[in-house]
Amino acid sequence: MELEVRHLRALCAIADTGSLHRAARQLGVAQPSLSTQLRRIEQELGGALFVRARTGCRPTPLGRLVLSRARPLVTELRSLVTEARAAALGGRQLRLGSTASRALAGWLRRLRRYWQEPTLHMDVSANALLRMVADGQLDVAFVHEVEGCPLRVPDGLRSRVLIAREPQFVSLPADHPAAARPVVDLSDLAHDRWMIDPAVDGEWDAVRRMLGEAGIDPPVLHGDYHTAASLVAIGEVVTVCQPTSPSRPDTAVRRIAGDPLGVRLLLAARTDTELEGVYPHLADAYQEVARQAPAYREWLEELVPGA
Numbered sequence: 001m002e003l004e005v006r007h008l009r010a011l012c013a014i015a016d017t018g019s020l021h022r023a024a025r026q027l028g029v030a031q032p033s034l035s036t037q038l039r040r041i042e043q044e045l046g047g048a049l050f051v052r053a054r055t056g057c058r059p060t061p062l063g064r065l066v067l068s069r070a071r072p073l074v075t076e077l078r079s080l081v082t083e084a085r086a087a088a089l090g091g092r093q094l095r096l097g098s099t100a101s102r103a104l105a106g107w108l109r110r111l112r113r114y115w116q117e118p119t120l121h122m123d124v125s126a127n128a129l130l131r132m133v134a135d136g137q138l139d140v141a142f143v144h145e146v147e148g149c150p151l152r153v154p155d156g157l158r159s160r161v162l163i164a165r166e167p168q169f170v171s172l173p174a175d176h177p178a179a180a181r182p183v184v185d186l187s188d189l190a191h192d193r194w195m196i197d198p199a200v201d202g203e204w205d206a207v208r209r210m211l212g213e214a215g216i217d218p219p220v221l222h223g224d225y226h227t228a229a230s231l232v233a234i235g236e237v238v239t240v241c242q243p244t245s246p247s248r249p250d251t252a253v254r255r256i257a258g259d260p261l262g263v264r265l266l267l268a269a270r271t272d273t274e275l276e277g278v279y280p281h282l283a284d285a286y287q288e289v290a291r292q293a294p295a296y297r298e299w300l301e302e303l304v305p306g307a
Contacts, residue, residue: 001040001041001043001044002044003041003044003045005073005074005077007037007041008070008073008074009027009074010023010027010034010037010038010041011038011041011049011063011066011067011070012067012070012071012074013026013027014034014038014050014057015050015057015059015063015067018056018057018058019056019057020034020035020038020052020057022300025164028161038050045062045066047060047062048060048062048063049062049063049066050063078280093115093117093118093119094111094115094118094119094139094140094278095118095119095121095137095138095139095140096108096111096118096119096120096121096138096139096140096141096142096278097120097121097122097123097129097132097133097138097140097141097142097143098120098121098122098123098129098141098142098143099122099123099124099125099126099129099142099143099144099200100122100124100225100242101142101144101242101244101265101286102242102244102245102246102289103142103244103282103285103286103288103289104120104142104285105285106284106285106286106288106289107142107278107281107282107285107286108120109285110281110284110285111278111281121137121138124197124199124200124201124224124225125199125200125201126141126143126144126145126151126201127151127152127201129141129143130143130151130152130153130154130157130268131154133154133157133268133269133270134154134155134156134157134270136270139269139270139274140267140268140269140274140275140278141267141268141269142162142265142266142267142282143265143266143267143268144166144263144264144265144266145202145263145264145265145266146200146201146202146203146205146206146261146263147165147206147261147262147263147264148202148205148206148209149201149202149203149205149206151201153268156270157268157269157270158268158269158270158271158272158274158275159266159267159268159269159275160266160267160275160276160279161264161265161266162265162266162267162279162282162283162286163264163265163286164264165262165263165264166242166243166262166263166264166265167243167255167256167259167261167262167299168240168241168242168243168256168261168262168263169240169241169242169243169245169253169254169255169256169295169296170184170189170238170239170240170241170253170254170255170256171228171229171232171238171239171240171241171245171251171252171253172184172189172192172232172238172251172252172254173232173233173234173235173238173250173251173252174247174248174249174250174251174252175235176192176235176238176252178254179252179254181254182254182255182295182298183254183255183256183257184254184255184256184257185257186210186211186214186216186256186257186260187214187215187216189216189218189238190216190217190218191218192218192237192238193218193219193220193221193236193237193238194207194211194218194219194220194221194237194238194239195220195221195222195223195227195228195231195232195237195238195239196220196221196222196223196239196240197222197223197224197225197228198222199224203240204222206261207220207240207261208220210260210261213260214260221237229251232251233248233250233251234250240261241253243255243290243293243295243296243299244286244289244290244292244293244296245293246292246293247294247295253293253295254295255295255299265286267279267282
């Protein structure tokens, strides 16, 4: 077997995540396939590159040596591909669309290195953004698809999944009794007022279904994200939120027991060149904000203990 760049990427992913399972998710491959690939790489190089333990994978001395040479190669190749794709697009201004995400700031910061100042169009409707891409009003759109409510993706669009299932958490007042625990049961929020944004494609239907399956029927108000955040802070409502949302002195972000609500995050464009030109920067930005959110980071680390 001859070593290829994809093999080096796999080694870096295993080292970065500390887990075969999480590395497989990051690379978009099945864990058994990654395990087999790792064994073949180790056979080619003549020794074990990682120590497998219940706490995860850590590099051996040989692994650290290989990684020290692999990382610069992977980084340089990524830069080469990114710059080539930017040049292929003619250095023109990039028109981005997105639903709300804390990864946006980091994504824009990374894109500015290769494109003119990108423009950004925000919309709570993922379907509206996808139509704008199909109509040529936007180049790419970063959107979320609420579980159980499929998006209407126009024919001809290319898409790439960033996160297959991102669990949705709950934001509640910091002095709420349930905030004392890291995981909240929906039954503990049965008598609270909830606020939902009905303009978000699929969200109201999904939340209503989640509450019904939990056997509760709390009062529900309709409002946008900003209004909801303000009312949570003064103890008026609770609301579902992205797991990357930060807790603040007057609010707490907590996981919902059983992870009953999830969304799929995806990037869409008209061409593969446009899609692949911006995807790596989005993936890096998302990982950055995920690491900065304690509750979400713990959820990710507990996904497969010891994997």
